[in-house]
Amino acid sequence: MTRRRLPEWFVLLLPAIVVIAAVVLIPLVFSLYSSFTPYKLTRPATLWKWVGTYNYEKILSDGKFWAAFGRTVLFLTIVLNLELLLGLGIALMMNKVTWGQRSLRTILMFPMMFSPILVGFQFKFIFNDNIGLVNNVLQSMGYNAALPWLVDGKLAMFSIIFAEVWMSTPVFAILILAGLFAMPRDPLEAAKVDGCTPIQTFRHITLPFLMPFIYIAMTIRSLDVARAYDIVQIMTGGGPARRTELLWTLMSRTGYVDSRMGLANAMGYVSIILSILFTIYFFRKLSAARAQIGMAG
Amino acid sequence: MTEVNLSNVIKDYGKTRAVHGIDLGIEDGEFVVLVGPSGCGKSTTLRMIAGLEDISGGEIAIGGRVVNDLPPRERNISMVFQNYALYPHMTVRENLGFSLKIAKADQTAITKAVDEAAGILGLRDLMDRKPAELSGGQRQRVAMGRAIVRSPDVFLFDEPLSNLDAKLRTQMRVEIKKLHQKVGNTIVYVTHDQVEAMTLADRIVLMRDGHIVQVGTPLELFNTPVNTFAATFIGSPPMNLIDGVVSGSNTINLAGGLSVPVPSRVRGLVRDGQKVCFGFRADNLMPVGHSVEEEGEKHELELTISLTEPLGTETLLFTDVAGNEVQAKMLNPRPVRPGETMKFQLMLDKCHVFDAASSEAIRG
Ligand SMILES: Nc1ncnc2c1ncn2[C@@H]1O[C@H](COP(=O)(O)OP(=O)(O)OP(=O)(O)O)[C@@H](O)[C@H]1O
Numbered sequence A: 001m002t003r004r005r006l007p008e009w010f011v012l013l014l015p016a017i018v019v020i021a022a023v024v025l026i027p028l029v030f031s032l033y034s035s036f037t038p039y040k041l042t043r044p045a046t047l048w049k050w051v052g053t054y055n056y057e058k059i060l061s062d063g064k065f066w067a068a069f070g071r072t073v074l075f076l077t078i079v080l081n082l083e084l085l086l087g088l089g090i091a092l093m094m095n096k097v098t099w100g101q102r103s104l105r106t107i108l109m110f111p112m113m114f115s116p117i118l119v120g121f122q123f124k125f126i127f128n129d130n131i132g133l134v135n136n137v138l139q140s141m142g143y144n145a146a147l148p149w150l151v152d153g154k155l156a157m158f159s160i161i162f163a164e165v166w167m168s169t170p171v172f173a174i175l176i177l178a179g180l181f182a183m184p185r186d187p188l189e190a191a192k193v194d195g196c197t198p199i200q201t202f203r204h205i206t207l208p209f210l211m212p213f214i215y216i217a218m219t220i221r222s223l224d225v226a227r228a229y230d231i232v233q234i235m236t237g238g239g240p241a242r243r244t245e246l247l248w249t250l251m252s253r254t255g256y257v258d259s260r261m262g263l264a265n266a267m268g269y270v271s272i273i274l275s276i277l278f279t280i281y282f283f284r285k286l287s288a289a290r291a292q293i294g295m296a297g
Numbered sequence B: 001m002t003e004v005n006l007s008n009v010i011k012d013y014g015k016t017r018a019v020h021g022i023d024l025g026i027e028d029g030e031f032v033v034l035v036g037p038s039g040c041g042k043s044t045t046l047r048m049i050a051g052l053e054d055i056s057g058g059e060i061a062i063g064g065r066v067v068n069d070l071p072p073r074e075r076n077i078s079m080v081f082q083n084y085a086l087y088p089h090m091t092v093r094e095n096l097g098f099s100l101k102i103a104k105a106d107q108t109a110i111t112k113a114v115d116e117a118a119g120i121l122g123l124r125d126l127m128d129r130k131p132a133e134l135s136g137g138q139r140q141r142v143a144m145g146r147a148i149v150r151s152p153d154v155f156l157f158d159e160p161l162s163n164l165d166a167k168l169r170t171q172m173r174v175e176i177k178k179l180h181q182k183v184g185n186t187i188v189y190v191t192h193d194q195v196e197a198m199t200l201a202d203r204i205v206l207m208r209d210g211h212i213v214q215v216g217t218p219l220e221l222f223n224t225p226v227n228t229f230a231a232t233f234i235g236s237p238p239m240n241l242i243d244g245v246v247s248g249s250n251t252i253n254l255a256g257g258l259s260v261p262v263p264s265r266v267r268g269l270v271r272d273g274q275k276v277c278f279g280f281r282a283d284n285l286m287p288v289g290h291s292v293e294e295e296g297e298k299h300e301l302e303l304t305i306s307l308t309e310p311l312g313t314e315t316l317l318f319t320d321v322a323g324n325e326v327q328a329k330m331l332n333p334r335p336v337r338p339g340e341t342m343k344f345q346l347m348l349d350k351c352h353v354f355d356a357a358s359s360e361a362i363r364g
């Protein structure tokens, strides 16, 4: 009796394949499939009804989705730029510190050590209009109106951005600081001799060298921010009245509150495009910047 | 007028003192070479002149203006760094033109200056490459070019030729000298290669361990070294040194049983029993019949050859005197076998006597 045996490499890879299939492939295929159905969590039978691109058409013509989409892009742009500027500033200052730099570096990373949920709660308290820290401080300084930090649309957006920036600026600071440490000293000296003021040195020598590091931070953070959920969910829940609705709060509301999972999954696939575009953009920039400073191999 | 004056300039790195109070006056348009063994403080001195290193003590003046607290950009200098220090993200062309761009020169002037420098340094084919795509020697030439596109008051060179091959180095040496003759700027040039120092310098500053040992023209350093260090550092092959003891007032008994008369120049300056170092260059010890016919005090010696080094027009002869290797030069050479004993003629008035205890030259 001859038994056909599986090839050895396949057998050896099988556990990995099974695990990957279970945690990545199956959910991926399942969610993609369900985005073509009117799947509702409360009525499992709807999973078997094929509606084609109905969900996608619905999303693309849905003002609420586009509002959330636009708000996410805006959020992303503001947060990334703020974090870049602050991170750059902090890194440059840290680089000048000669004493106690190690401890400072550790302290700098504290915000990253908190769970985003906790950061959300913390800022929810800080910005609370009745008992919040900010309003208390304002009042003790003689400003006598309670600002509705988390209720007014613009202020709420500001508060969320503030929390996000507070939590994640260190990512930029640390990566840029690493760049500064790796930076060769001689070109800086040559620039001094060539007549550069400190600002010109920064502009013409330091910054080009830091660009790859900045783009790496940008890539990482753009993926992070594009799926911002926890802080927003805790602080405003996307509300009030959807004024701070971002893609992910909208998606989770659609999927879990309205239990329209098929529709939520379709939203997920549309918004993935956003992430992919950002990633491609920053990777392009990254390799261009690397080529610029002669790092590309 | 751009003379450079250093008075009692000191550099401390933490507790260690790298430069111990240097006094040096460099005249306008002078080509001064700082030379000395590795770690003697040449680069440090140069970097203090450039303003890249704080001065721990003393005073530096450029063109009569004290520059101790001026940043490099206000000193109107240009510098070639020991390790190139090119801008990695700029092409060769951009590297060369950078200082002019910062100085807001107009584009045609920049193009012209860059092109001229590229021509002198043979960089025309490399203009669009990045430093990472260049060889060490090419990078060094770009670094040179970057310094010469501007016309600064003072050029500072830190071993600009150390990474070039022998041929290119000779060629560049000539270029630097031509450049100096053409533009006449003050140049401070650091090297550890005494040949470069000899060939380029108007004046050589010989340094050791953060001190200046001797300052003078190349010939002064060659002909009248102040101590045994200067004697062995300048000149190739290095000066032969043999220990000896003065006996009476007219004889020096050398190690290994030889004895030579005290050169008349130093007669009366040595005392009986004084321990000395007797020094002479290979050019002043030549086999009889193979030497230059020269007037002067002479002394004849018999030495046994241990090794020969034929160089074509002359042959270097190595002999052994009490464990010291002594080199002699043979003009119009004939083949010599190791082991052969030859009669040599020593030009006594070109010989040097150093005090063995202090290694200072004894000179009348
Ligand atoms: N940043 C520094 N910190 C501490 N010591 C230093 C520093 N730079 C130089 N030194 C010391 O100062 C002394 C002089 O150094 P310098 O670089 O001037 O030597 P150099 O004459 O240029 O030698 P080389 O020919 O090897 O370049 C050396 O002993 C060196 O170890």
Ligand SMILES: [Mg+2]
Binding pocket: B042, B043, B044, B082, B158
């Ligand atoms: Mg050096």
